[in-house]
Amino acid sequence: MSSSEKRFIYADNAATTRISADVLDAMMPYLTTEYGNPSSIYALGRNSGFAIEEARAKVAKAIGAKPGEIFFTSCGSESDNWAIKGTLARLAPKGKRHVVTSVFEHHALLHTVQNCGYDYTLVEVDEQGLIDPQKVKAAIREDTAIVSIMFANNEIGTIQPIAEIGKICHEAGVIFHTDAVQAIGNVEIDVNEMNIDMLSLSGHKIHAPKGVGALFCRRSMIPKNLIDGGGQEGAHRAGTENVAGIVALGRAIELATADIPKKVARVSKLRDKLIGNILKIEHTRLNGDPVQRLCGNVNISFEGVEGESLLLSLDNEGICASSGSACTSGSLDPSHVLLSIGLTHEVAHGSLRLSISEDTSGEDVDYILEKIPPVISRLRAMSPLWERIKAAEK
Amino acid sequence: MLYSDKVLDHFSNPRNVGEIPDADGVGEVGNAKCGDIMKMYLKINGGVIEDVKFKTFGCGAAIATSSMATEMVKGHTIEEALSLTNKAVVEALDGLPTSKIHCSVLAEQAIKAALSDYYKKQGIDPEPIVGNIGECEACHDL
Numbered sequence: 001m002s003s004s005e006k007r008f009i010y011a012d013n014a015a016t017t018r019i020s021a022d023v024l025d026a027m028m029p030y031l032t033t034e035y036g037n038p039s040s041i042y043a044l045g046r047n048s049g050f051a052i053e054e055a056r057a058k059v060a061k062a063i064g065a066k067p068g069e070i071f072f073t074s075c076g077s078e079s080d081n082w083a084i085k086g087t088l089a090r091l092a093p094k095g096k097r098h099v100v101t102s103v104f105e106h107h108a109l110l111h112t113v114q115n116c117g118y119d120y121t122l123v124e125v126d127e128q129g130l131i132d133p134q135k136v137k138a139a140i141r142e143d144t145a146i147v148s149i150m151f152a153n154n155e156i157g158t159i160q161p162i163a164e165i166g167k168i169c170h171e172a173g174v175i176f177h178t179d180a181v182q183a184i185g186n187v188e189i190d191v192n193e194m195n196i197d198m199l200s201l202s203g204h205k206i207h208a209p210k211g212v213g214a215l216f217c218r219r220s221m222i223p224k225n226l227i228d229g230g231g232q233e234g235a236h237r238a239g240t241e242n243v244a245g246i247v248a249l250g251r252a253i254e255l256a257t258a259d260i261p262k263k264v265a266r267v268s269k270l271r272d273k274l275i276g277n278i279l280k281i282e283h284t285r286l287n288g289d290p291v292q293r294l295c296g297n298v299n300i301s302f303e304g305v306e307g308e309s310l311l312l313s314l315d316n317e318g319i320c321a322s323s324g325s326a327c328t329s330g331s332l333d334p335s336h337v338l339l340s341i342g343l344t345h346e347v348a349h350g351s352l353r354l355s356i357s358e359d360t361s362g363e364d365v366d367y368i369l370e371k372i373p374p375v376i377s378r379l380r381a382m383s384p385l386w387e388r389i390k391a392a393e394k
Numbered sequence: 395m396l397y398s399d400k401v402l403d404h405f406s407n408p409r410n411v412g413e414i415p416d417a418d419g420v421g422e423v424g425n426a427k428c429g430d431i432m433k434m435y436l437k438i439n440g441g442v443i444e445d446v447k448f449k450t451f452g453c454g455a456a457i458a459t460s461s462m463a464t465e466m467v468k469g470h471t472i473e474e475a476l477s478l479t480n481k482a483v484v485e486a487l488d489g490l491p492t493s494k495i496h497c498s499v500l501a502e503q504a505i506k507a508a509l510s511d512y513y514k515k516q517g518i519d520p521e522p523i524v525g526n527i528g529e530c531e532a533c534h535d536l
Contacts, residue, residue: 334429
């Protein structure tokens with residue numbers, strides 16, 4: 001294969017996304033001329049207030065909810081924290097002091113549950129990264145306050161049977177929350193059809209800026225406040241609104257959910273081309289389910305290679321990606337997600353996540369596929385672990 | 395991870411990568427579970443390290459510290475190599491992020507492990523000379 005000119009390829013859309021020009025245009029007035037505080041009585045303030053309500057309606061429409069069920073927050077993590085902590089604070093006095101979640105949730109959920117001081121059960125996932133709804137059912141107790149299962153996993157992209165899990169929760173009379181930060185714009189979501197009571201989402205994963213998120217919550221289940229103060233968001237979430245961010249989120253979610261089947265059809269084709277071709281390299285494995293998978297997610301382990309050096313090598317080729325290796329997580333252990341689906345530490349250290357988007361072109365995919373094999377060969381050639389793997393084969 | 399230009403250079407263009415088939419001393423430290431293994435090969439003649447090669451499975455810092463450590467001992471005496479500290483390797487690389495200091499410890503240990511092997515092959519007990527090389531002790535410090 002002839003070597004092409006160095007390009008810049010952003011393949012880390014599960015980490016964050018580019019702010020789209022359309023979204024930037026929509027939010028710009030609220031960073032410049034429309035700076036009024038939405039709580040103010042005069043026209044300048046009212047303009048901001050109207051803009052927020054317009055955005056609220058857009059977010060609601062995107063997931064089949066009512067505007068009154070949408071509360072703006074600062075990010076997905078805040079939404080997760082609020083849903084769990086606020087629900088426990090509300091229901092613990094009524095004897096509901098237990099949470100059911102899964103072992104491979106995002107840390108925003110997992111650490112919240114582990115640190116909140118209440119009882120919890122972590123449901124295991126299978127080797128493909130799928131959750132069996134019956135296991136959720138078995139984990140629900142008399143005193144369960146809330147079940148929280150992520151819609152789609154951020155690392156390996158598996159999409160869970162959310163409607164079925166929601167049905168089980170409702171039959172048991174338990175609140176069902178889902179972290180849909182990765183799913184929004186990639187999966188069609190209807191909170192009513194899918195039996196969802198609470199849902200966390202974030203702007204910066206769908207081409208809005210960082211610093212804005214939302215929690216969908218049924219009116220009868222609003223958690224106790226996480227942030228007290230003024231009367232913003234119906235007195236449920238204090239703090240002067242991030243007007244520009246909220247407007248951006250409204251526009252971004254409108255764009256992201258406009259034609260999901262079309263996006264999924266196009267992007268999953270590119271994803272499958274990446275997966276099929278990368279798996280031709282020996283001693284590799286796909287992490288996560290091949291079918292029940294986010295359209296932009298590729299997660300592959302390369303035996304004998306360490307993830308961070310793989311990322312640095314790809315960065316040298318202009319490719320931005322991420323890994324579940326310990327070195328990139330800042331801890332000794334590799335990703336809890338990869339360990340939860342049964343990978344050994346050795347194999348988990350050598351994982352690569354590429355997350356492509358509607359911005360990714362066929363040429364981008366070809367470029368990535370041209371650059372990965374020599375990078376892997378180079379790192380394996382200097383790896384004593386690879387030497388051992390090859391020696392064991394003989 | 396904020397790496398210095400020197401670390402990135404040694405990662406992208408590592409010096410002395412490879413093996414020495416007839417090495418006089420070979421040392422391997424670290425383990426796959428922790429995510430880094432370093433293997434050093436030494437060719438020693440008249441108390442001088444004439445050649446050195448390494449192979450490393452690990453992060454950018456692991457590869458860069460291996461590369462720098464080989465440069466710092468090549469052409470030097472055994473005594474000089476034994477006095478190489480992880481701190482000197484870090485300084486030569488214009489610093490390392492705190493979470494990566496253990497990589498420099500591994501590089502120092504890898505050189506010492508190879509020298510221990512050299513002494514063992516000579517029928518000399520290496521411990522009084524090289525000292526006791528901890529088994530992946532950096533991992534336990536984290």
